[in-house]
Amino acid sequence: MSTISASLLATDLGSPHGATADDHWVHHLWNVTYIIGTPLAAIVLGLIIWCLVRYRARPGDTRRPPQFQYHIPLEVTYTLVPLALVAIVFAFMYVPENKITDLPKSPALTVTAEGFQWGYRFVYPNGHQETGSYSSVTNIDDETDLPTLYLPEGKTVEIKIVSDDVVHGFYIPGFLYQRDMIPGVNNVMKINVTRTGRFIGECDNLCGVYHAYMRFAVDVMPQAQYTAWYASQQPGSIHNWTPNATPSNEQAAGK
Amino acid sequence: MTIIEDRPGSGPSTDATGTEVHQERLMAMVPGPRPRSWVKFITSTDHKQIGLNYMVTAFIGFLVAGLMAEAMRTQLIVPNNHFVTLEVYNQLVTMHGTIMLFVVLGPFAFGLANYIVPLQIGAPDMAFPRFNNLSYWLYLSGFLIMLGGFLTNNGAADFGWFGYAPLTDMVHSPGPGADMWILGIALTGFSGIFTAINLITTVFCLRAPGMVMFRMPIFTWNMLVTLFLVLLAFPVLTSAFALLWSDRHLTTHFFEANGGGQPLLWQNMFWFFGHPEVYIIALPYFGVVTEVIATMSKKPVFGYKGMIGATLGIGALSMGVWAHHMYTTGAVMLPFFAAMSLLIAVPTGIKFFNWIGTMFKGVITLNTAMLFSVGFLGIFLFGGITGVVLAQPPLDFQLHMTYFVVAHFHYVVMALIFGVFSAIYYWFPKFTGRMLDERLGKLSFALLFIGVNLTFFPQHDLGLRGMSRRIATYDGNLGYNFENLLSSLGAYITGLGVIPTIINVWKSLRTGAIAGDNPWDGQTLEWATSSPPPDHNFESLPPIRSERPLWDATHPDELTRAGH
Numbered sequence: 001m002s003t004i005s006a007s008l009l010a011t012d013l014g015s016p017h018g019a020t021a022d023d024h025w026v027h028h029l030w031n032v033t034y035i036i037g038t039p040l041a042a043i044v045l046g047l048i049i050w051c052l053v054r055y056r057a058r059p060g061d062t063r064r065p066p067q068f069q070y071h072i073p074l075e076v077t078y079t080l081v082p083l084a085l086v087a088i089v090f091a092f093m094y095v096p097e098n099k100i101t102d103l104p105k106s107p108a109l110t111v112t113a114e115g116f117q118w119g120y121r122f123v124y125p126n127g128h129q130e131t132g133s134y135s136s137v138t139n140i141d142d143e144t145d146l147p148t149l150y151l152p153e154g155k156t157v158e159i160k161i162v163s164d165d166v167v168h169g170f171y172i173p174g175f176l177y178q179r180d181m182i183p184g185v186n187n188v189m190k191i192n193v194t195r196t197g198r199f200i201g202e203c204d205n206l207c208g209v210y211h212a213y214m215r216f217a218v219d220v221m222p223q224a225q226y227t228a229w230y231a232s233q234q235p236g237s238i239h240n241w242t243p244n245a246t247p248s249n250e251q252a253a254g255k
Numbered sequence: 256m257t258i259i260e261d262r263p264g265s266g267p268s269t270d271a272t273g274t275e276v277h278q279e280r281l282m283a284m285v286p287g288p289r290p291r292s293w294v295k296f297i298t299s300t301d302h303k304q305i306g307l308n309y310m311v312t313a314f315i316g317f318l319v320a321g322l323m324a325e326a327m328r329t330q331l332i333v334p335n336n337h338f339v340t341l342e343v344y345n346q347l348v349t350m351h352g353t354i355m356l357f358v359v360l361g362p363f364a365f366g367l368a369n370y371i372v373p374l375q376i377g378a379p380d381m382a383f384p385r386f387n388n389l390s391y392w393l394y395l396s397g398f399l400i401m402l403g404g405f406l407t408n409n410g411a412a413d414f415g416w417f418g419y420a421p422l423t424d425m426v427h428s429p430g431p432g433a434d435m436w437i438l439g440i441a442l443t444g445f446s447g448i449f450t451a452i453n454l455i456t457t458v459f460c461l462r463a464p465g466m467v468m469f470r471m472p473i474f475t476w477n478m479l480v481t482l483f484l485v486l487l488a489f490p491v492l493t494s495a496f497a498l499l500w501s502d503r504h505l506t507t508h509f510f511e512a513n514g515g516g517q518p519l520l521w522q523n524m525f526w527f528f529g530h531p532e533v534y535i536i537a538l539p540y541f542g543v544v545t546e547v548i549a550t551m552s553k554k555p556v557f558g559y560k561g562m563i564g565a566t567l568g569i570g571a572l573s574m575g576v577w578a579h580h581m582y583t584t585g586a587v588m589l590p591f592f593a594a595m596s597l598l599i600a601v602p603t604g605i606k607f608f609n610w611i612g613t614m615f616k617g618v619i620t621l622n623t624a625m626l627f628s629v630g631f632l633g634i635f636l637f638g639g640i641t642g643v644v645l646a647q648p649p650l651d652f653q654l655h656m657t658y659f660v661v662a663h664f665h666y667v668v669m670a671l672i673f674g675v676f677s678a679i680y681y682w683f684p685k686f687t688g689r690m691l692d693e694r695l696g697k698l699s700f701a702l703l704f705i706g707v708n709l710t711f712f713p714q715h716d717l718g719l720r721g722m723s724r725r726i727a728t729y730d731g732n733l734g735y736n737f738e739n740l741l742s743s744l745g746a747y748i749t750g751l752g753v754i755p756t757i758i759n760v761w762k763s764l765r766t767g768a769i770a771g772d773n774p775w776d777g778q779t780l781e782w783a784t785s786s787p788p789p790d791h792n793f794e795s796l797p798p799i800r801s802e803r804p805l806w807d808a809t810h811p812d813e814l815t816r817a818g819h
Contacts, residue, residue, distance in 0.1 A: 026649055033650070037640050044607055048632055051614040055552070056621055065617045067813055069555045074612070082604040086597040093647045097589055100649050140335055141731050166422040167518060169656055173721020176653040180583045183421060184512030185519055187585040200733070204656035204723035206348070206415040207422060209341050212726035
């Protein structure tokens, strides 16, 4: 049974078990939505089906039903109750929304994430770059050669999000969060990953031919390991993840 | 009004043989030979002929864009598939969306309104019949031009139906396919604007004596609100397309960041049109199911005035929710658009209770038209609830641009497609004078209902797993495989489900049972004339003393009570 549910349902009916400091807010909103939405849908659907069964015409039925048309108290009720329900949803949503989008005053680290056709470039404060893009040998079933963003565990990190050419997406399903990469808009987001490990990220805005291949990875390490990794990177150095790499801009132009 | 009295005749007859005699007499009054059907197709300014032109063209568009969907689902049936190339996949994504939105759902409703609205308000034709003919030809040209993109060197447009700048500029999309896409949509946009002007004028100026606004059937009311939304939204779209064309060909920089322009401006302009567009395509089918449910339950619409209020509320709110497509841009005011997007669920919810109230204590004939309407309710309900999920920015940050969104809006639009089928089964007897076959209709319904749910339900979970939309192929290691397989099988079942209806229409045109004027015991005026209606529609009209003039005429012992 658990294998069936594992192959059919991703994460606990949508209430996600994420990996960030903010994801309990998302979890909380899913719960609110389920608690209000499920009974509401069941009642409405139940009423529809009940009416169809209870009041169906039998063969040869010539009855004429009562021709009532208005019932003001009922109409007021079914206007006010949904109004109250969406007000409740909004009230539950308002605080989490601010918590999730708030930016830290003093982030532990600021990284710039640049999207381009069709890859990512992550620039660290010392100028070190991790970059990678689609190339002719990219295999979609292979997650090992994706450009990787290294982050320390349990620290609030600020990520500046920009695009070099067209609109891209910066989306990590495991973090339950995304921002668009839009030329002309300097987006900033914060993230605090509370679990070490490797997460796959992807572009989710159609951005041209190789959109499906535009992916990246996030590698979250304990702080000490991250510090050691960062110290070993030469300022201004570029680490290119793409096999048989050609500079990404040429590749885009020569499509 | 002279229209009621200026033709001789004894009024509509419900007797089938009587109807034929009746029609022959009318035809004999028109001098000269009857035109052949293709001449009528090109030259007719009769609102009924133009309405049928629209509906048939839109249905062909539905089949074309549906085949594109089947090709996409075949590409995605297994990971790392090579059924179509990446370029072709992007073209299919774009043209499937564009055709379904601009050629199928909106124009089918415009065609239906062309046919039904003048009948429902007791008018002889539209206010501007030649203008009406022009609208149709602009629409057909737009459809053919955008489809013609496939015949060009670089293929059709390939940047998604909302074409986010700057992917649409000359550098990233150099081919003529993009220009044909711009031109095609602009033409269908003009067609929509002209239809709106025409129908709004018709509703305001050509109502029969006694047909005050609060006696108009719900379908007509919904079309009126829809067409006001068209007038508000489509000109913005046309302007955006003019600016885009200018960026492409006159080297302006409205949407180019490196020339001082703003790619985000495109998103704002497009969605300022794009969200009202959702209600432009939805409200007409809300109207259709309201008519079908009331007729098949043999009851008046429950809370008629409240329902009109809800429609007006949806129309007003729909102009203020566009930025919920842009939560993740980081450039919109989240609480305002979240509040508006949640609020629009309220009038939609009211409609559900109106529909339930209409069925309550009725005598419900569960024929194919009613089945499709009830199918509409179930599927739309689910699409509406996932809409409330996506209206919350924190959840949208998780789900934006994933398959969850694809599943959400396909539940909405497939519900509308059920509205299309319901309209076909409900009004076909009026269009042709013949009934559709119930067994083929129910088969069609069963296949479509199973197919749609099997296609789109698993996509919610794919979105929760993080599968982004519009990817031409996917990684086989991320748990997407099984649900994509289910979804593709569902798409094939959905495709099969359309076939019985096509056979049904083909067969019933020739051998269907004769319908007579009023096969459903209808309540509104389109059932008060012959099937199909004669030129200028009515021999005589029953007195209009409520929103159900025909019910009052056929059930004089129980007149519809006005007010509460």
